Amino acid sequence: MATSTKSDPKNMDLTLRIWRQDGPSDRGHLQTYEVSDISPDMSFLEMLDVLNEQLNAKGEEPIAFDSDCREGICGMCGLMISGHAHGPEKTTTCQLHMRSFKDGDTITVEPWRADAFPIIKDLVVDRSSFDRIIQAGGFISVNTGSAPEANAAPVPKQKADRAFQSAECIGCGACVAACPNASAMLFMGAKVTHLGELPQGQPERWARVVSMVSQHDHEGFGGCTNTGACSVACPKGIPQDVISTLNKDLRTAMRQGG
Amino acid sequence: MTDLIHGVYTEGEKIADTKAPKVPVAGMWEKRKMDAALVNPANRRKLSVIIVGTGLAGGAAAATLGEAGYHVKSFCYQDSPRRAHSIAAQGGINAAKNYKEDGDSVYRLFYDTVKGGDYRSRETNVYRLAEVSANIIDQCVAQGVPFAREYGGLLDNRSFGGVQVSRTFYARGQTGQQLLIGAYQALERQVAAGTVEMFTRHEMLELIVEDGRARGIIARDLVTGEIQTHLADAVVLASGGYGNVFFLSTNAMGSNVTANWRAHRKGAYFGNPCYTQIHPTCIPVSGDHQSKLTLMSESLRNDGRIWVPKKREDCEKDPRTIPEADRDYYLERIYPAFGNLVPRDIASRQAKNMCDEGRGVGPMVGDFRRGVYLDFADAIKRLGQKAVEEKYGNLFDMYARITGENPYETPMRIYPAVHYTMGGLWVDYDLQSTIPGLFVTGEANFSDHGANRLGASALMQGLADGYFVLPNTIRDYLAKGPFPKVSEDAPAVVEARTAVEERTKRLLAIKGERSVDSFHKELGNIMWEYCGMERTEAGLLKAIDLIRGLRAEFWRNVKILGSADTLNQSLEKAGRVADFLELGELMCIDALHRAESCGGHFRAESQTEDGEALRHDDQFLYVAAWEFGDGESDPNQPGSTMGAPVLHKEDLVYEAIELKQRSYK
Ligand SMILES: Cc1cc2nc3c(=O)[nH]c(=O)nc-3n(C[C@H](O)[C@H](O)[C@H](O)COP(=O)(O)OP(=O)(O)OC[C@H]3O[C@@H](n4cnc5c(N)ncnc54)[C@H](O)[C@@H]3O)c2cc1C
Ligand code: SF4
Ligand code: FES
Numbered sequence: 001m002a003t004s005t006k007s008d009p010k011n012m013d014l015t016l017r018i019w020r021q022d023g024p025s026d027r028g029h030l031q032t033y034e035v036s037d038i039s040p041d042m043s044f045l046e047m048l049d050v051l052n053e054q055l056n057a058k059g060e061e062p063i064a065f066d067s068d069c070r071e072g073i074c075g076m077c078g079l080m081i082s083g084h085a086h087g088p089e090k091t092t093t094c095q096l097h098m099r100s101f102k103d104g105d106t107i108t109v110e111p112w113r114a115d116a117f118p119i120i121k122d123l124v125v126d127r128s129s130f131d132r133i134i135q136a137g138g139f140i141s142v143n144t145g146s147a148p149e150a151n152a153a154p155v156p157k158q159k160a161d162r163a164f165q166s167a168e169c170i171g172c173g174a175c176v177a178a179c180p181n182a183s184a185m186l187f188m189g190a191k192v193t194h195l196g197e198l199p200q201g202q203p204e205r206w207a208r209v210v211s212m213v214s215q216h217d218h219e220g221f222g223g224c225t226n227t228g229a230c231s232v233a234c235p236k237g238i239p240q241d242v243i244s245t246l247n248k249d250l251r252t253a254m255r256q257g258g
Numbered sequence: 259m260t261d262l263i264h265g266v267y268t269e270g271e272k273i274a275d276t277k278a279p280k281v282p283v284a285g286m287w288e289k290r291k292m293d294a295a296l297v298n299p300a301n302r303r304k305l306s307v308i309i310v311g312t313g314l315a316g317g318a319a320a321a322t323l324g325e326a327g328y329h330v331k332s333f334c335y336q337d338s339p340r341r342a343h344s345i346a347a348q349g350g351i352n353a354a355k356n357y358k359e360d361g362d363s364v365y366r367l368f369y370d371t372v373k374g375g376d377y378r379s380r381e382t383n384v385y386r387l388a389e390v391s392a393n394i395i396d397q398c399v400a401q402g403v404p405f406a407r408e409y410g411g412l413l414d415n416r417s418f419g420g421v422q423v424s425r426t427f428y429a430r431g432q433t434g435q436q437l438l439i440g441a442y443q444a445l446e447r448q449v450a451a452g453t454v455e456m457f458t459r460h461e462m463l464e465l466i467v468e469d470g471r472a473r474g475i476i477a478r479d480l481v482t483g484e485i486q487t488h489l490a491d492a493v494v495l496a497s498g499g500y501g502n503v504f505f506l507s508t509n510a511m512g513s514n515v516t517a518n519w520r521a522h523r524k525g526a527y528f529g530n531p532c533y534t535q536i537h538p539t540c541i542p543v544s545g546d547h548q549s550k551l552t553l554m555s556e557s558l559r560n561d562g563r564i565w566v567p568k569k570r571e572d573c574e575k576d577p578r579t580i581p582e583a584d585r586d587y588y589l590e591r592i593y594p595a596f597g598n599l600v601p602r603d604i605a606s607r608q609a610k611n612m613c614d615e616g617r618g619v620g621p622m623v624g625d626f627r628r629g630v631y632l633d634f635a636d637a638i639k640r641l642g643q644k645a646v647e648e649k650y651g652n653l654f655d656m657y658a659r660i661t662g663e664n665p666y667e668t669p670m671r672i673y674p675a676v677h678y679t680m681g682g683l684w685v686d687y688d689l690q691s692t693i694p695g696l697f698v699t700g701e702a703n704f705s706d707h708g709a710n711r712l713g714a715s716a717l718m719q720g721l722a723d724g725y726f727v728l729p730n731t732i733r734d735y736l737a738k739g740p741f742p743k744v745s746e747d748a749p750a751v752v753e754a755r756t757a758v759e760e761r762t763k764r765l766l767a768i769k770g771e772r773s774v775d776s777f778h779k780e781l782g783n784i785m786w787e788y789c790g791m792e793r794t795e796a797g798l799l800k801a802i803d804l805i806r807g808l809r810a811e812f813w814r815n816v817k818i819l820g821s822a823d824t825l826n827q828s829l830e831k832a833g834r835v836a837d838f839l840e841l842g843e844l845m846c847i848d849a850l851h852r853a854e855s856c857g858g859h860f861r862a863e864s865q866t867e868d869g870e871a872l873r874h875d876d877q878f879l880y881v882a883a884w885e886f887g888d889g890e891s892d893p894n895q896p897g898s899t900m901g902a903p904v905l906h907k908e909d910l911v912y913e914a915i916e917l918k919q920r921s922y923k
Contacts, residue, residue: 022824023824039544039545039547040662041544041545041547041661041662042545042547043549043660045549046547046548046549047547049547049549049775050547053773053775053776056773056817056819056828057773059819060819061819061820062819062820062827062828064825064827066337067511068336068341068343068510068511068512069341069343069345069346069510069511070510070511070549070550070552071346071550071552071553071656072656072659073345073346073432073435074336074340074341074343074345074346074510075338075340075341076336076337076341089659091659095656095659095660097659097660097662099662120481120825121824121825124825126337127337127338128337128338128458130338131338131339131340131446131449131456131458134442134443134446135446135447135449135450136450138443138446139401139443139444139446139447140400140401140402140443141447142397142400142401142444143322143325144318144321144322144325144397144444144725144726144729145393145397145725145726146400147393147396147397147399147400147401148396148400149396150355150395150396150398150399150400150413151357151412151413153399154407154410154411154412155407155411156411157407157408157409157411160404160406160407160411163402163404164404164406164429164430164436167402167404167429167436167439168432168435170435171338171340171341194402194404195402198402198404200399200400200401200402201402
């Protein structure tokens, strides 16, 4: 590793191995880069910004990666960092800070890998399969203007809290990337639980789960074997029990001949 | 050509009519809805509407128009509509439900919003906003939005800056996320139903105006690079705010002004471009690498207390060791009636004043310490750590993750950051711009917040526009259609498309030395320095010069690698920065012409003896609507400038509310 003069003793020099792939049909490869004088207060993506500025200056095309809010809420970012979805901390890639690494580290950066998330370029993948799962039933059918008074149906706090907790999913896809089967059961369970805990979600409850699961399988996501890797990787801490809720709802729906 | 004023703009005719029905505000919206023409359900499928943006304003409108049976084409630049920046709103959404029986009403919400906007917003639109606010909550609850609830199962409320009632509905610190997911799900339901066609990773780069009407857009497929023509009977821009002109802001990395700016260049007036909101509670800048700033919800001001040391020597000390007597809770001291809950513009400017006096805290950035304390020690003592965690847990976690400090133990440090743009495309009461058939909703328009926006009212506006206002007003326009078919080879279409292709080619052909980001950062510094929290005539004139120079350099020296026919993020950014480089100049011109202080626009030349903003209602009681001035040469060519913009004034009339100087003391 090249030694550099650091502007602050806390700063780091790092070796990065980053996945480069020109387009969907390119085979892709890991390319090694060196970055130096990285501040622990930088976010991981700001570190990649620094690298991209360097590449641009040298005439090499910058690395494509997704991000938008950089606040951990939009779900746009997502990298496999040394084998961990979103890196070593329980957070999103954009909220991961360089203080989680140390001087001299080698970090491998790859895109999410799953059949249902084809690679577009470098670290950018296509997650539109998630939108299609929601299209299959991840909603409550209520046209604008036809809603009753909001306080007409009180919701017990416990149920409201569980609905909220499940609704925190940001649709990032880390659960799929972390799962050995590339299953999206955590993502789907979170939606089924969010809507299923609320009185408003009851009328469509059974049809919803059947339709979403069928779309999930159709998209090429794998089956769930309860490894729990999804929940560990989830930056929003969606608990694994949403999958049990989903399975229970699915069984009930099947019994009803749904 | 008339003479240039200040050497930079000219003045044209006043705007005569905003199309609001001529009845008192209380009955106005009912009347407008009654008068708006109806479209037979069987005809709706034949009418198409393009909606650019899938945030609260665009997503809600696309879902609602889809439900009504229109053919909707919806666009966003992210990979999913659910990622629009509305997702990041934390604190809450206002509604005049009066669930707390604390004296709230439609009128009070209306009054607070007009006063909060420092009497620079349009009464008619704000009244309507307050009126439909309650329906929004009903709609969202029905969609399954999990708002915070009390133990009895009913909805909970909290209070927000600038008001004295509790009318803010919230979902912990993720209100925007939950509201947007509600709209997103409604939108996806329509995608499944076939009424909405969704175009993700598509960016609008030009507006098509044919025969005086907005009839479509030119968009780039960001994955394949394909330049596409999309035609429709009407176009809606719901493309969000342009705070990223400052480079550092709380907006998303991709937030941009391109959709608005392209429409402005085609004839849509730009309203009050200089009105920018600088939010008081953001996490301070930590270094040059900073790519964006993170907001800490203003709801924190409900329980946190803001202070700086009384003595400069104490600024480096551990804050916990500074005794009560040596702390200056400056907002509580200066504004005893509102204390820590004064409106944002005031809280921000006072934080800047404290730091300028040398009493800021945290690391030195440049010559100053840019930070003040936001302290929860009292709240934790009073309510217990658990209750504080319940309310603000995710915000505290975010702070800890970004700064590496534990806010339960040491006070947080905060500093103002660019957050929201009250300015936007000018629209009439129907939310229609000066181009017939072009409607503008949400943060992208200028309409409801005057010179300063109150907390929790942007989400309210986005959803009011999207669910309830636009679907009613656009109907009246569409009832005149379907308009004559426009063909893809009509001259106006070809011209728009060629312009986009040429521009893309030109950007890639420059092959200069400097990266897009370096230009963006430099523009941001100019804007923050001269068009930020405090503005002066000399500073603004200087900024206009600097921006012109920078724009010329950009078109000569920007370096963009890669090609036009693949995913190329540098190229995307370059197009956005090119438009920011033009917008920045217009913002400075607007700030220069408005020689008064109002809301977020503080002109140092116009202040009271004790340093408060001083309005000049005799001269400036109007909306400044700017028409694009065509330059002599192509503005995109190196060295050239935009033409001088033309100012059209819309006089503001206050009938329901008495005009006063704002006071929070
Ligand atoms: C951090 C943060 C916290 C906030 N907290 C609150 C709060 O608590 N309460 C409150 O009331 N307000 C809050 N606000 C303000 C509020 O969130 C926004 O003003 C509001 O959500 C804007 O909604 P919108 O629909 O107008 O635009 P956005 O949600 O920004 O959506 C813009 C859409 O336009 C699309 N788009 C933009 N340009 C193009 C283009 N050229 N081509 C194609 N698509 C394009 C984007 O893809 C996106 O879908 C907050 C804002 C921020 C940044
Ligand atoms: S469940 Fe968690 S990991 Fe999966 S998409 Fe949602 S937030 Fe991401
Ligand atoms: S960029 Fe939005 S969650 Fe990371």
